[in-house]
Amino acid sequence: xxxxxxxxFIGDRSRNVQTALQRVRLLSxxxxxxxxxxxxxxxxxxxxxxxxxxxxxxxxxxxxRFEEFRELLKQTSRARxxxxxxxxxxxxxxxxxxxxxxQQARDHKDLLEKLLIEKFEATPQPDDTLxxxxxxxxxxxxxxxxxxxxFALAEKLLRVRPDDDQxxxxxxxxxxxxxxxxxxxxxxxxWGFLIKELPKEIRYIYDxxxxxxxxxxxxxxxxxxxxxxxxxxxxxxxxxxGDITVELFENEAPHTVGNFVKxxxxxxxxxxxxxxxxxxxxxxxxxxxxTGLPNxxxxxxxGSDNDRPHLAYVLAMANADRPNSAAAEFYFTLRPVMxxxxxxxxxxxxxxxxxxxxxxxxxxxREDKPKPGVVPDKILAAKVLRKRDHEYxxxxxxxxxxxxxxxxxxxxxx
Numbered sequence: 001x002x003x004x005x006x007x008x009f010i011g012d013r014s015r016n017v018q019t020a021l022q023r024v025r026l027l028s029x030x031x032x033x034x035x036x037x038x039x040x041x042x043x044x045x046x047x048x049x050x051x052x053x054x055x056x057x058x059x060x061x062x063x064x065r066f067e068e069f070r071e072l073l074k075q076t077s078r079a080r081x082x083x084x085x086x087x088x089x090x091x092x093x094x095x096x097x098x099x100x101x102x103q104q105a106r107d108h109k110d111l112l113e114k115l116l117i118e119k120f121e122a123t124p125q126p127d128d129t130l131x132x133x134x135x136x137x138x139x140x141x142x143x144x145x146x147x148x149x150x151f152a153l154a155e156k157l158l159r160v161r162p163d164d165d166q167x168x169x170x171x172x173x174x175x176x177x178x179x180x181x182x183x184x185x186x187x188x189x190x191w192g193f194l195i196k197e198l199p200k201e202i203r204y205i206y207d208x209x210x211x212x213x214x215x216x217x218x219x220x221x222x223x224x225x226x227x228x229x230x231x232x233x234x235x236x237x238x239x240x241x242g243d244i245t246v247e248l249f250e251n252e253a254p255h256t257v258g259n260f261v262k263x264x265x266x267x268x269x270x271x272x273x274x275x276x277x278x279x280x281x282x283x284x285x286x287x288x289x290x291t292g293l294p295n296x297x298x299x300x301x302x303g304s305d306n307d308r309p310h311l312a313y314v315l316a317m318a319n320a321d322r323p324n325s326a327a328a329e330f331y332f333t334l335r336p337v338m339x340x341x342x343x344x345x346x347x348x349x350x351x352x353x354x355x356x357x358x359x360x361x362x363x364x365x366r367e368d369k370p371k372p373g374v375v376p377d378k379i380l381a382a383k384v385l386r387k388r389d390h391e392y393x394x395x396x397x398x399x400x401x402x403x404x405x406x407x408x409x410x411x412x413x414x
Contacts (some may be wrong), residue, residue, distance in 0.1 A: 053122070054122075055119065055122055058115060058118055058119045058122060059119070061115060062116070065108065066112065068108060069108045069109065069112060072104055072105045073105055075101050076098070076104075076105050079094065079097045079098040079100075079102075082094045082098070083097070083098040116130075116133050116134060116137065117137065117156075120133075120134045121156065125160075126160055131157070131160060134153065134157060135166070137153065138150055138153040138154050138157060138170050139170065141153060142170050142173065142174060144359075145177075145334070146355060146359065147173075147177040147178040148174075148313075148354040148355050149355050150174040150178075151171065151174035151175055151183075154170040154171035154174060155171065158171060165194060165197075168187075168194055169197050169198060171183075172194060172198070173198045173199070173202045175187060176202065176205050176206060176336075177202065177281070177312065177334075177335045177336075178313075178335075178354075179216075179311050179312040181213060181216040184206070184209060185209070185213065188209065201281060205335065205336065211338055212311075212336050215309035215311070215338065215341075216336075218309075222308070226247075226251075232247050232248055232249070232250055232251075233248040233250055233257060233384065233386060233387040233388065234246065234248070234384075234385040235260070235261070235264055235348075235382055235383065235384055235385060236383050236385050237353075237381075238379075238380045238382070239356065239360065239377055239378065239380060240377045240378045241356045241359050241361075241377050242355075243356065244332075244350055244352070244357060245350070245352035245353055245385070246315050246348045246349065246350055246351065247348055247349055248260065248261070248315075248347060248348040249346065249347050249348055250388065252301070252346075253345050253346070254301075255298060255394065255395035256301045256317055256345045256347040257348070257392070258392040258395065259298050259394030259395070260347065260348075261384060261387060262393055263294065263328055264382045264383065264384055265384060268287075268293070268294065268328060269287060269381065270381045270382065272379070272380060273287045273288065273378065273379045274286060274379075275361070275376050275377045275378070275379065276363060276376055277331075277363060277364055278361060278362045278363045278364060278376070279334075279362065279364045279366065279368055280334075280362050280365075280366050281334055281366070282333075282335070282366075283331040283332065283333055283334060283337075283412055284331060284332045284334060284360045285318055285329060285331035285412070286330065286331070286379050287328050287329045287330055287379060288329050289328065293328070294327055294328055295399055295400055296327060296394070296397070296399045297326060297327050297396075297398055297400075298317075298326055298395055298396060298397055299324050299395045299396075299397045300323060300324050300326065300345060301345045301347070302341075302342055302343065302344060302345045302346070303342050307345075307346065308346040308347075308349075309336075309338065309341055309346065310333055310338060310341055310344075310346060311336050312335050312336055313332060313334075313349060313350040313357060314332070314333050314346045314349045314350075315330055315347060315348035315349060315350065316333070316340070316344045316345060316346045316347065317329070317330055317345045317347060318330060318331055319344060324398070326344075326345065332357045334357070334358065343412070344412055361374060361376055361377045362374070363376045
């Protein structure tokens with residue numbers, strides 16, 4: 001199994017160049033929206049699917065939001081000019097203003113994309129213009145490694161044009177990364193000739209598909225039984241990117257779950273801790289406390305046949321690559337990573353907020369080296385949504401004296 005597949009197309013760039021390119025990507029949406037807003041009433045056959053809004057209502061909001069977006073871009077451009085041109089005494093204020101305007105423009109771009117997708121879904125027979133718009137969004141998702149969103153959109157596109165090989169590539173590539181293993185199997189069987197068109201990092205995962213299928217099928221059986229019982233603990237993790245809901249594997253990792261629930265209930269994760277180590281196409285790791293809290297480690301719960309596998313979007317405990325060294329740091333997997341099995345305790349999975357997990361800011365490059373100047377996303381709060389009727393406590397391996405160095409370096413795959 002190859003570790004840390006480097007999924008995606010975007011290489012490392014300097015911050016200034018990256019910012020400029022991001023701004024260009026914002027602007028690149030403008031012609032699409034102009035075309036969408038200018039398109040007259042569709043000459044369509046058949047009846048539209050059930051929807052909460054008519055096409056005219058969607059078009060009206062698209063036009064209004066586009067005008068707002070265009071004004072935001074003007075404000076962002078002015079703020080950027082002020083930041084780069086005015087005196088240093090105003091630089092902090094101008095930079096904050098620029099970053100605020102830029103984020104508002106990005107949020108508005110996301111809203112426009114959602115509206116375009118809504119229009120696509122509401123249109124029984126989308127014309128070439130609308131199809132190309134939505135296909136462009138799917139390609140952007142793929143490049144940004146938002147594979148969960150890319151797969152869902154590619155699936156919709158293929159229903160309209162099932163012979164589009166470019167969309168098939170997006171579909172097959174995002175499927176294997178985002179846990180759609182049955183789809184990946186069928187893709188390999190039916191459209192295997194397209195695998196060579198995928199980025200090499202995703203081809204590596206297809207090389208290992210047979211190693212993933214067995215654990216995946218066993219996992220499906222376990223999840224079916226869990227759904228029937230419907231009693232596993234759940235926790236809501238609020239981040240600066242949005243909310244993530246996780247279900248915890250108390251049956252296989254009761255002590256790890258006990259530790260996590262106790263930390264949640266005592267407010268450990270409510271202090272703005274960073275997602276400090278986020279590697280593209282690998283993991284999003286967070287909750288390292290620079291003060292050394294908590295001042296203990298817990299017993300390991302991995303290394304047996306009952307371990308849950310490292311499929312995409314699982315929740316696992318980081319450790320210091322020595323026995324019984326986990327404490328509070330956790331990570332989400334961003335793809336299936338079978339070579340982490342039996343080395344780290346998988347104790348939960350994401351059930352809501354998949355796209356939030358994938359959008360957590362990447363603080364490391366694909367070679368596991370920190371990216372300078374990147375502002376990490378934060379864990380804002382966590383709360384227990386439900387749990388079984390008993391006390392949840394950690395099984396302590398050892399306590400230690402608090403120092404800034406006592407917790408840290410807990411990095412999967414190092």
